[in-house]
Amino acid sequence: MNKPVKIRTTNLCFSYYNHPVLQDVTLQFFENSLTAIVGPSGVGKSTFLMTLNRLWEEIPGARMKGRIEIKFNGSFHDIYARSYSLPQLRRAVGMVFQVPNPLPMSIFKNIALPLKLAGIRDRSLISYKVEQALKRAYLWEEVKDRLTDSALKLSGGQQQRLCIARALILEPEVLLVDEPTSSLDGKAASVIEELLLSLREHCTILAVSHYWDQVKRIADVVVELSNSHHQSNIYHHQKPQPV
């Protein structure tokens, strides 16, 4: 692949209560591409995603070794360096979870929350950005007349797109997506797939997926994790470019 590298992990090891999950994972991910991470259950796919925005740190018994660097503003930064700001990292590396997790507040407030957390107070700017994010997540037309309704009233597929919009509003450079369609029906899933493909232009996407047909449809690169004899094996599949 001739795109520049965005993320690189070096000798990444991860364990829960001394039970190894990831062993010696050294990988690279490329800018503006969608990498699918596949593999059997329990192999550490979701854990791997969480190492990239440090979300595992609150989990009791979790330990990590190794190095993760992400390129921001043209140079690689060790995201676990003491000087590196955690909120800043989380704003640059968005995440969408397996089960949609809208917060119990209105649609508008859900999307605007990251801006609020980042200290943005300008109301007209917030409204503008919320609209942009909802449009990018293909949700605007469905919710524009009921932005003050509770986000919990939306359907599963809409909730997931809401969560994507919420992750997009800060314009992250990396988007981590953990089985985004596993709790949705086929139609809602294909909307999400199309959405992810359109987002590739602006960010580096890492998506965990269980479905091979989905992976074939959307992935530029496939990374397969497998776990044998407490060893993480990595297989790279380069998707042939369509002629």
Add this chain to the structure above:
Amino acid sequence: MINIPEKAAEKLFLLPTVISIAITIGIFGFMLLLGLPLIIRGGHFLNLLAQSWAPGSGLYGIYPMIVGSLSIASLSLVFAFPLSLGCSVLISVVGHEVFGRFLRGVVQLMTGIPTVIYGFVGVFLLVPRIREIFQRGSGMCILSASLMLAVLISPTMILFFTDSFDHVPKSYGQAAEALGASKGQKFLYVTLPCAWRGVLTGLILAGGRALGDTLIALMLAGNAIQIPGSVLDSARTLTSHIALVFAADYESLEFKSIFACGMSLYLLATLLVLGARGLWHRNEGEK
């Protein structure tokens, strides 16, 4: 098959429900009945609430005691609320897990300490300090009673608050974290808005406890029958009044007045609960 035991269980549980409702209503009726002579003599019940206390001139109004009760209870809530909120945040949000468990244990232990112990501590440690600091009166005043009462009611609040914080779904917190929320932001924007019902419930129960507590006010507030002008004035609560009159007298109209006190307490507590329920349901509509 399942239906018969289910019906039987329903009947079985209906019995204690009916009994507890009957007791609640019965107590109110009992107080009304025994306070009746005073209510008839003193005119309307409302007059009794607004009149001052001067048994010599045939006035048995309990207004000073109502003011005393309300001011001590509300001031203790003012002291206890920030303390409890801070403590519960430390236990279930920011504190280290082991320290949180330890602190929770201490708080649980506090709920079991008899009120009279707090009263003693207040008399020997708090009252002299208050007297020295403010150089006014005996130190037996609204301030002393509310400070000690705040210590008494805090554990109730803390346990309710921590419980409601712990019940906020983990996925909400994780969502906020993934969006770049700091611990403080996560608490302010996610945990607190989700847990406000528990916070409200704790506040009301603690308020009820402060209103209903007798010993602390009896031992620390000075018990003068007057409308207090400042927090350093002595005051008598409805509950202390009942205890003091009850201990001295059995037949007079003065004695009957304590039933009016009982009724007022009852009504205040009911109003508190109804107000809270109103707030609860109004906000439910918004959701």
